[in-house]
Amino acid sequence: MKLHRVLLFLGILGHLGTAVALPRHAPVPGGIAVIDLGPASQQAPSARLGEQPLAVVKEQGRWYALLGIPLDTLPGEMEIAVSGGSTAGIRTVNIGIKNYPEQRLTIKDKRKVEPNPDDLARIEREKAVTEAVKRHFSSHAPATDFLLPASGPLSSRFGLRRIFNGQPRNPHAGLDVAVGTGAPIRAPADGIVANTGDYFFNGNTVFIDHGQGLISAYMHLSRIDVRPGQTVKKGELLGAVGATGRVTGPHLHWAVILNNTPVDPELFLARP
Numbered sequence: 064m065k066l067h068r069v070l071l072f073l074g075i076l077g078h079l080g081t082a083v084a085l086p087r088h089a090p091v092p093g094g095i096a097v098i099d100l101g102p103a104s105q106q107a108p109s110a111r112l113g114e115q116p117l118a119v120v121k122e123q124g125r126w127y128a129l130l131g132i133p134l135d136t137l138p139g140e141m142e143i144a145v146s147g148g149s150t151a152g153i154r155t156v157n158i159g160i161k162n163y164p165e166q167r168l169t170i171k172d173k174r175k176v177e178p179n180p181d182d183l184a185r186i187e188r189e190k191a192v193t194e195a196v197k198r199h200f201s202s203h204a205p206a207t208d209f210l211l212p213a214s215g216p217l218s219s220r221f222g223l224r225r226i227f228n229g230q231p232r233n234p235h236a237g238l239d240v241a242v243g244t245g246a247p248i249r250a251p252a253d254g255i256v257a258n259t260g261d262y263f264f265n266g267n268t269v270f271i272d273h274g275q276g277l278i279s280a281y282m283h284l285s286r287i288d289v290r291p292g293q294t295v296k297k298g299e300l301l302g303a304v305g306a307t308g309r310v311t312g313p314h315l316h317w318a319v320i321l322n323n324t325p326v327d328p329e330l331f332l333a334r335p
Contacts, residue, residue, distance in 0.1 A: 085097055085127060093161065093222045093234075093326060094327060095327075095330050096132060098110070098143065098156065099126075099127060100119065100127060101125065102124060107121070107147065109146050110128035110144065116322070118204075118275035128145070129277075131321030132158060163222035196258045196278065203274040210252070210298065211251065212249050214242065219235055221328060222234055236318055241314055243304065244303070245286075249299060252273055253273070254294075254295055255293070255294055256269060256271055256291050256292060256294075257270040259291055262308060265283065265308045266307025267282075267285065267307045268280060268308075269287055279328075280320070282315070283308050283315065284305050289302070
């Protein structure tokens, strides 16, 4: 077995046994690969997927790269390049299969399913803004021991293949928390408010930059209590649950983006 595969295997075992603050290792479409990069006694290494930098965090005396895997990734191998530290080189991650269920929803506001030309122009303008937020890579290391940002049962899970009013749309790229209008939404970890706004599909939205390409988003809010550039601490109030944007009722849609890729937010939560 090649050395880098041995190290990856050992890193996964260590992560499963002791590194409780890291997200769970789930190398499947929409998941996260947690890759051991060596002891933290060495200088911090860097890692890339092509031109995309990856988050590198220190946990339990070791460096780990966090690779967000796109939902449309086919089973097979992904390679990341590691530089610096004691284990520089190419690492291979084996991507498994994950099948997500289907969800059918009925939206009363038909414009949210079939936007008119003015709506489409607005959607394109908003997409340019949100894509820039998701691509941003700040230098500070993120905290990855997240709290659930609202108190309530989990409803629509990440990755559902969604059909609105009989028409297939993009998969569900977040996690829904079933809570009523006005319920508080709190930051799951420290970060900086990267953007706030009222978006066509997302409604009132807050984006938080947690560092190194780890971004979280909170959608359909009835109220926003923070401003862009504001530093927020874990547990600090961000706003309130609502039913703005494309929704069937009040709830929180929570999204987590890692290396410009939506990933399953539940991987950042402690197991019950």
